Amino acid sequence: MTTAFNRAGTQLNLVEMEDQRLKDERPAEELMEVNVDIQSEDLNSTHSDTRPQIQGRDPKGVNKILKVTFEDVIAEPPSVRSFDKVWLWSHALFEVSRLWMYRLISLLLAVPVSLAAGILFAVLSFLHIWLIMPCVQLLLINMHWVQTVWGSVLNILISPLFTSMGKCCGQITIHLARDEDR
Secondary structure, eight states: OOOOOOOTEEEEEEEHHHHHHHHSSGGGGOOOOOOOOOHHHHHHHHSOOOOOSOOOSSSTTTGGGOOOHHHHOOOTTSSOOOHHHHHHHHHHHHHHHHHHHHHHHHHHHHHHHHHHHHHHHHHHHHHHIIIIOOOHHHHHHHHHHHHHHHHIIIIIIHHHHHHHHHHTTTTOEEEEEEEEOO
16 A cells, blocks of 8 residues: 655555645635544444343443342341351352342243333333324314413413412511420
8 A cells, every 4th residue: 555644744545645635736715624434333223222232231220229239138247246157158148049049030031021011112102102192292282272261361360369369478477486484
């Protein structure tokens, strides 16, 4: 590959050399350059990545509160302590049983629960997109007159009533004094 150096002393390849030659031939007002980096993966991706993550399974920290250790559950105060071997075996059994029971329960229930959750979220998304939001938009479009009438009712009837009540009650002062005889 043929290389050259520009005025700043940086190395250029053939394409960059041609671009530099064209830039040098243009007037100063045409020297503006815009670089746009487009990655093909970004063009084909959706708003969510559906590939499962094997290493970082909780990237958003949704289940931070479930980081339970043995010391969070069982703790012996300094005044009473069991034998060291009992403490070590209890710790080991706690960690192993927690890990393997979670794995067993997730083996049996993770797929059906995730299927049910997926169906539930699909139904909720469908209802929100195709039923709830069109109804809300329909109400907002057609109920503008209700907003106008309600604003008028508030300004004509309710606002003066509460303003006058506020002025009447605004002058009330309460002084608390402690009775020294009690």
